[in-house]
Amino acid sequence: MLRIYNTLTRSKDEFKPITPGEVTMYTCGPTVYDYFHIGNARSFIMSDMIRRYLLYSGYKVKYVMNITDIDDKIIKRANEEGIDARQVAENYTRAFLEDIEKIKIKKADVYPKATDHIHDIISMIARLIDNGIAYNADGDVFYEISKFNGYGKLSGKNTEDLEAGARVEVNEIKNNPFDFALWKKHKEGEPYWESPWGNGRPGWHIECSAMGCKHLGETFDIHSGGTDLIFPHHENEIAQSEGATGKQFVNYWIHFGFLNIDNEKMSKSLGNFFTLRDFIKKYDAETLRYFYAQTHYASPLNFTDEALSASAKGLERIQNLYDKLNEMISSGDTGTEEPAFDLAGYYTSFNESMDDDFNTPKAVAVIFDFAKDANRIIHSGAKFTRGFLESLKEFMDKTAVGVFEIIKVHDAGAGRDLADDLIGILIKVRQEAKISKNYALADLIRNELNALGVILQDSKEKTTYKIH
RNA sequence: GGCGCUGUACCCAAGUGGCUUAAGGGGAAGGUCUGCAAAACCUUUAUUCGUCGGUUCGAAUCCGACCGGCGCCUCCA
Numbered sequence: 001m002l003r004i005y006n007t008l009t010r011s012k013d014e015f016k017p018i019t020p021g022e023v024t025m026y027t028c029g030p031t032v033y034d035y036f037h038i039g040n041a042r043s044f045i046m047s048d049m050i051r052r053y054l055l056y057s058g059y060k061v062k063y064v065m066n067i068t069d070i071d072d073k074i075i076k077r078a079n080e081e082g083i084d085a086r087q088v089a090e091n092y093t094r095a096f097l098e099d100i101e102k103i104k105i106k107k108a109d110v111y112p113k114a115t116d117h118i119h120d121i122i123s124m125i126a127r128l129i130d131n132g133i134a135y136n137a138d139g140d141v142f143y144e145i146s147k148f149n150g151y152g153k154l155s156g157k158n159t160e161d162l163e164a165g166a167r168v169e170v171n172e173i174k175n176n177p178f179d180f181a182l183w184k185k186h187k188e189g190e191p192y193w194e195s196p197w198g199n200g201r202p203g204w205h206i207e208c209s210a211m212g213c214k215h216l217g218e219t220f221d222i223h224s225g226g227t228d229l230i231f232p233h234h235e236n237e238i239a240q241s242e243g244a245t246g247k248q249f250v251n252y253w254i255h256f257g258f259l260n261i262d263n264e265k266m267s268k269s270l271g272n273f274f275t276l277r278d279f280i281k282k283y284d285a286e287t288l289r290y291f292y293a294q295t296h297y298a299s300p301l302n303f304t305d306e307a308l309s310a311s312a313k314g315l316e317r318i319q320n321l322y323d324k325l326n327e328m329i330s331s332g333d334t335g336t337e338e339p340a341f342d343l344a345g346y347y348t349s350f351n352e353s354m355d356d357d358f359n360t361p362k363a364v365a366v367i368f369d370f371a372k373d374a375n376r377i378i379h380s381g382a383k384f385t386r387g388f389l390e391s392l393k394e395f396m397d398k399t400a401v402g403v404f405e406i407i408k409v410h411d412a413g414a415g416r417d418l419a420d421d422l423i424g425i426l427i428k429v430r431q432e433a434k435i436s437k438n439y440a441l442a443d444l445i446r447n448e449l450n451a452l453g454v455i456l457q458d459s460k461e462k463t464t465y466k467i468h
Numbered sequence: 469g470g471c472g473c474u475g476u477a478c479c480c481a482a483g484u485g486g487c488u489u490a491a492g493g494g495g496a497a498g499g500u501c502u503g504c505a506a507a508a509c510c511u512u513u514a515u516u517c518g519u520c521g522g523u524u525c526g527a528a529u530c531c532g533a534c535c536g537g538c539g540c541c542u543c544c545a
Contacts, residue, residue, distance in 0.1 A: 010472095028545070036545085043545040073543070156471055157541070204543085226545025227473090233544095257473085258539065265538090294481065294493070300474075300538065307480055310494035314480095317493085320507065353482095361482050365492035372509080379501095379508050439503055446505075457506050464507095 002057065002355045004222075005298065007230060007253040008154055012357055015252065017221050022060045024216040025051060026250075028208065028225035028233075029065040029111065032092035033073040035275040038288070038303065039226075039259040039266055041103060045289055046256050046297040046358075047224050048105040052403045053354050064215045065108040066208055067093055069115050070201055075190055085191050089115070099276050103285040104405040110215050114207035118193045121202045121210045125182045125195075127244040134243075137173045139185035139198040145178050148239045154253060155231035180236055182206050205236035209244070212237070218245040224254040227298075257300045266303075286319075287312045290406040293360040318400055319407045321371045323466065324378060325393045326410070335383020343391055346370045350399055360404070367400055381460075419467075423454055427463050430456075 002015040017023050027047040030036050036044075047065075054061050069089035078085040093113070101107075114121070125141055128134035133147035145151045145159065152158050159178065181203035186192040192199040212220065218241070225234065234253065241249035258265075261272040279288065291311040295301045328334070346366060353362035374392050378384075400407050426445055433441040446456045453468040 030545085031543095040545045047545095071543095155540080158470090160470090228540065228544055231471090231540060232542090256545065258545075260538080263537080267544095290493095291480095296482080298473090299481090302480085304480090307494085310480065313495095314493045317508090324507085359482075361493095362491075365482070368492055375508055376510095434503075437503075443504075450506095455506070458502070458504095459507085460502090 003357055004252050004254065005357045006251075007255050008250075010156075013252065017059070018217075018219065018251070021058070022062070023054050023222060024062050024064075024220035025054070025222040025224070026064045026066070026208075026212045026216055026220060027223070028229055029067050029108075030092070030096050031068040031071050031073055032089045032096055033071070033077045034092060035095055035277050036099065037266065038274050038276055038279050041276050041279075041288065042259050042292050042301065043224070043226050043256045044100055044105055045103060045292050046360075047254075049289075049293065049360060049404060050222075050224065050254070050297075050358055052106065052405070053358060056398060056403050057351075057354075062216060063106075063108045064110045064112065064212070066211050067096070067111050067113045068204075068207060069093060069113045070191060070207075071114075071204060079189070086115075095277075102280060103276065103288060112211040112215055114202060114211070117207060117211050117214065118202065120214050121206050122183075122193075122195050124206065124210045124213070124240065124244050128182065128240065131243060134182055135175065136197050139200060140173060140181060141183035141197055142174055142179040143182050143236070143239060143243070144175055145180075145239065146176060148243050150242060151239050152235065154238055155235045157231060157235070180205065180232065182240070205233055206240055208233070209237045209240040209249070212249070213241055213245065218247045218249070220250060222252045222254060223250040224256065227255040227257055230255055255298065257296075257298050260300060260302045262304055263302055283308055283312060286406045286408060287315060289404060290315045290364070293364050293404050293406060296361055297358060315406060318367060318371055318396075321375055321378075322393070322396050322400070322407050323410075325374075325389055325396070327464065328378070328384075329386060329389050329393065332386075333383070334386045334389065337382040337384045338388055339377050339382070339384065341373070341377065341388070341392075343395060346373075346395060354403070363399070364404070367396075370395060423449070423465055427456070427465070431463065 003012045004015050005011070006013045030040060051061055051063050070085070074088050075085050078088045081088065125134060128143065129136065129141070134141055134143050183195060183197055183200050184203055186199035186201070190201065192201055212223070223234070238249050260266065261274070264270055264272060266273050287308065291308055292301070294311065346369070349366045350363050353359045353366055356362070396407070401409055426449065430442045430445040433439070433445070449456060449465070454465050455468055456463055456465050
């Protein structure tokens with residue numbers, strides 16, 4: 001039984017999808033005004049792992065990730081660069097899609113863009129006005145929070161608290177300083193669309209409400225995003241959607257903890273701001289995914305070089321086992337042994353860990369326990385049946401690859417190339433050297449290859465290699 | 469000021485009342501294997517969970533106080 005910590009109820013709730021066997025899930029994607037950073041990457045990756053686990057569990061998942069392509073920051077960026085806002089959005093949307101592919105995030109079923117949904121946004125605003133909870137103030141349309149009595153239910157805030165700590169600038173045209181913009185009146189130099197209230201553009205929060213309702217229905221199962229979006233963004237999404245439809249908007253709200261760099265908040269002014277593009281020059285996608293999987297999604301996470309290196313090192317153990325299994329299977333190095341191995345137990349532990357609010361650190365630990373157990377058997381020298389080896393590989397394919405995608409799957413059918421043949425010759429020469437006890441030559445070959453990133457590993461029968 | 473999170477070994481990090489006299493990874497030390505390495509495996513590395521009290525037959529887990537760290541309340545994943 002899957003249980004999910006739900007921000008809305010502040011408790012771990014049993015997960016019951018609206019339609020049995022199917023899940024509708026929406027996750028806040030980027031505002032495309034810049035390359036995204038490793039903090040954003042955490043949200044995207046953890047959302048991806050949650051989706052993959054739901055798929056692994058047998059659910060049919062409809063996964064929507066929005067792209068906010070019209071917003072103050074995009075306009076600002078466009079003005080800075082002296083180009084069209086549309087162009088800024090297009091450039092960074094393309095970069096975004098490239099980047100998430102690099103970090104092995106499964107493609108969403110839909111990537112709705114705000115600018116493709118202006119019509120839906122306008123309809124929703126019109127509905128809110130009809131319902132008497134939004135007002136047109138001379139071309140700007142605001143949401144009147146006092147008209148929605150559920151306002152604050154997600155973030156646990158109430159209007160009085162907000163006013164007590166008010167740091168929101170007072171805007172004379174609003175009825176209440178906390179009313180927020182649904183539609184912004186056109187200003188010179190900004191993109192605009194026609195609407196019943198005059199030319200303008202959507203406010204920040206409305207596109208998620210409109211697109212979520214459009215693509216997933218007026219009530220859907222899961223909505224995820226960074227913890228900083230709880231207020232005001234998600235609070236406002238609820239107010240808008242429920243104000244318009246009168247139905248519960250989302251059943252389960254999932255929020256991801258923040259990422260710090262060396263214990264400090266990542267910010268451009270501190271100079272500790274890393275885009276994903278910077279990151280993947282130094283580490284690979286699997287390391288990042290594994291690093292994130294090692295901490296529960298809701299906890300704050302401190303990002304340090306030391307921690308990343310430790311993750312890269314630890315991950316090798318899992319990758320080595322996977323490679324070893326592949327090699328044993330493809331080389332036909334099999335026999336008749338069928339050792340006792342509690343594979344079902346590992347599946348159970350893995351499932352139970354993930355069912356407990358997606359406890360990825362615990363699930364990762366299960367994979368390590370499995371690896372230790374499997375390695376112990378594999379290295380015992382016996383010859384195992386192909387079926388047994390394949391069952392071990394299958395476990396890794398389903399968990400480490402299918403759910404986490406933290407190990408690399410090399411093309412099984414990849415042909416040998418010239419480098420492979422040359423390395424093969426060197427290994428043969430080295431083998432001869434070892435037989436004649438010319439260890440100086442044997443070590444020379446190994447060291448030289450090592451310097452090229454080719455790691456030789458001797459075993460009793462043969463020498464294998466991997467290219468780093 | 470309001471709301472919320474958090475403090476577990478040298479580092480990262482699960483565990484939130486008895487299954488745990490605290491998982492897993494990194495690091496360190498010793499060992500097996502090896503010509504030597506590498507890989508892999510074995511052993512060791514927190515009688516203790518920020519501090520002090522309390523509740524309980526029993527607490528890292530619940531309660532209180534105190535000392536730290538952090539987030540949101542303003543654009544932010």
